[in-house]
Amino acid sequence: MASKxxxxxxxxxxxxxxxxxxxxxxxxCMAPVNGKPFVGYVIESLRRHGIARFIFALGxxxxxxDNFLNTVLHKDEYVISLEDEPLGTGGAVRLACNVSLSKxxxxxxxxxxxxxxxxxxxxxxxxxxxxxxxxxxxxxHFDRYGAVELDAEGRVKDxxxxxxxxxxxxxxxxxxxxxxxxxxxxxxxxxxxxxxxxEKYYPEGNIYGMAQDAYFIDIxxxxxxERAQYELKQGND
Numbered sequence: 310m311a312s313k314x315x316x317x318x319x320x321x322x323x324x325x326x327x328x329x330x331x332x333x334x335x336x337x338c339m340a341p342v343n344g345k346p347f348v349g350y351v352i353e354s355l356r357r358h359g360i361a362r363f364i365f366a367l368g369x370x371x372x373x374x375d376n377f378l379n380t381v382l383h384k385d386e387y388v389i390s391l392e393d394e395p396l397g398t399g400g401a402v403r404l405a406c407n408v409s410l411s412k413x414x415x416x417x418x419x420x421x422x423x424x425x426x427x428x429x430x431x432x433x434x435x436x437x438x439x440x441x442x443x444x445x446x447x448x449x450h451f452d453r454y455g456a457v458e459l460d461a462e463g464r465v466k467d468x469x470x471x472x473x474x475x476x477x478x479x480x481x482x483x484x485x486x487x488x489x490x491x492x493x494x495x496x497x498x499x500x501x502x503x504x505x506x507x508e509k510y511y512p513e514g515n516i517y518g519m520a521q522d523a524y525f526i527d528i529x530x531x532x533x534x535e536r537a538q539y540e541l542k543q544g545n546d
Contacts, residue, residue: 314360315359318405318406322367346377358428398502413488418482429519430519437463444484447520447522452472455471464517465507
């Protein structure tokens with residue numbers, strides 16, 4: 310029987326340059342939505358799906374997280390992984406893996422809420438002995454994202470560049486990661502998890518994907534940040 314995933318790395322060190330006009334002085338995932346930081350919705354969703362320990366990969370304005378995290382989590386429920394300088398998404402994940410206690414850890418972005426069934430993804434991930442499993446969101450008529458193609462076994466067979474798609478699967482930014490397999494790889498100090506890990510190593514055949522048609526929002530641009538304000542009403546998220 311597959312073990313339950315109970316630990317998550319939340320990437321929360323981004324500068325949020327595209328959101329600067331709407332939220333000038335905060336890391337992107339701390340942007341207020343209905344009076345509370347967006348990352349609070351991410352934490353609540355992950356808790357409902359069985360996550361009990363959180364690793365926050367912080368960098369830019371990390372001090373803005375301190376009071377908030379103390380109010381929503383107990384001290385023994387989270388740990389901070391702090392970059393001295395920006396390491397890219399891959400470097401941030403690698404640094405956070407040093408304080409992970411799990412064989413397989415969930416990795417997600419603090420500025421994206423994807424209410425996928427992560428335990429279902431974890432069962433699939435372990436059944437394939439995957440190095441990494443991407444949680445994919447089915448989408449229609451889009452051009453803001455690239456698309457991910459899978460083979461019949463669920464292996465990633467291609468990453469398509471951003472263009473107009475009538476339908477496809479997008480990378481939802483939620484991953485099940487085998488910590489040891491990831492740490493065996495050789496990377497530069499600063500690197501992209503997407504470009505230098507996923508897109509480089511998927512041809513080895515051990516990176517998988519699983520579709521989850523659940524609620525998804527990425528507040529990376531002002532229009533979607535505004536949309537989050539009415540879609541994520543407090544008490545209705």
